[in-house]
Amino acid sequence: MKTMQNLEPIYLSRLQHYLYCSRQFALIELEDVWIENQFTAEGQVLHQRVNLADQQKRGDVRTVWALRLSNIEFGIEGVADVVEYHRQEAGIEIPYPIEYKRGKPKTHRADEVQLCAQALCLEEMHGVDVTDGALFYGEVRRRHPVHFDAELRNLTIEIILACRAIVQSKVTPKAFYEAKKCNGCSLIDQCHPERFRKSASSWLAAQLKKD
């Protein structure tokens, strides 16, 4: 595979934005739009603990918080909330990434993709296979194990490439209104998915014609 060493990195946290909505990704990545809402604020609070870089050893498990990650081959970087290093019998340590999420397990795979991308980073950084990780959901307060199979890996790589294509084209995808998705999006007031469906010039002409 072609190396992406010279490319601007894609941040791990942005991959899930793309999965939620490619326009949301572009608004944040290209247009510097970011609005805090209840959900993002809750996420911040949940992350306060894991944002402090730290490590701790307990038995065969070494736990590291806020670990910086990157994968040069794919041109991605970011910070893992928690990585547990599980010591194997042979003495080697296998990283096990854990990502903290507010809410509960979701029907789409955005959280799994973000975690899998972390695994890709850890594999390149440590030269070992990372086969498993976990998502910790704040609402249910439970670990949800994730296995990095070929399907999830391919999906993750596909998403990374799609994100890169947007960054390179510098074009924000058009809005498509989907009530369920859009009404829960913190960027709805910046995106205006419903309004920009209509032609502005014909709307204006019609208004002027009215009287």
Added chain:
Amino acid sequence: MRPLRNVIYVQTQNSWLHKDNENLVLKVDKETIARIPIHKLQGLVCFGQVSVSPYLMAHCAENGVTITFLNMFGKFLARVEGPVSGNVLLRRTQHLAGNSSESSVNIAQVMLTGKLYNQRYVIRRYLRDHGETITDKKVLFDLQTAEKRLSRCLTQITDCTTIDTLMGREGEAAQVYFGVFNHLIRQKDFEFDIRRRRPPSDPVNALLSFCYTLLIHDCRSALETTGLDPASGFLHQLRSGRPSLALDIAEEFRPLIDRFVLTLINKRQLVVKDFETWPNGSLTLKDEPRKTLLAAWQDRKQDTILHPWFEETVPIGILPWLQSQILARFLRGDCDSYVPFLWK
């Protein structure tokens, strides 16, 4: 819709503003006058001798609250704000569009369409509210004629292909509009002759000038919040130090200001003796009446109005922000034209 945050105007001389946790505290002679949570603010405007602690400045900058310092007469002195929004692609597109006369004309045309449409609304609204009580036949005729002529100017605007002809049409419309403006004033001691800016030599012109300054201030912050460059305009020529784009988007809102000024006068919230005359013949508001005006302006911004494009009722204060949004989205290719705020 985005909540409207307040702008605080401080004009008590020798005020001291500082930060206490998440609050802004206003002190005069070491006595606490007010305490306001900073997250509820959008801007802070200080007139004259008002001091602000550096920690409050930093906190405001981090929270996107712009601090503007004006002298006692409202002349701009300095501004303190945090990092500019990083939407470099938007700014690049804006500058390229400004460089193309075709794009500039298209955008400027829509903005002026908004202005003339709203000027006509001011007259229509007056005819609707007071038409039946106008006893002077000539006044009624003048107003009806002005309404028709503005309609014609509105059509002519859409045929213009250069900024110069647009400016010409706009000038004609202004003559028509301000030509009947005096008819809209229902207090005999206030007289309006023509629009005079430097310096305003009668109370009505002084009020218009002062309120336009407030408007342009709001337009400028709206553009900056959106990530547009307030200095790079389409209708107004580039000139260093001039917020040309803020002046551009302010055009659509000037008629709202005009009506606000008319209301202040007609409801006798301000009277002629509220003004003082300076040796050069210019007039300014005295301190107390200026407070009255600023309070009325803050109230007015809370009033809601229908935004026909968004099909939503919104506080008047966020209109500049919404128009900045539409402009930004148009420049980024989300829609096929800029659309103005049409007052209905």
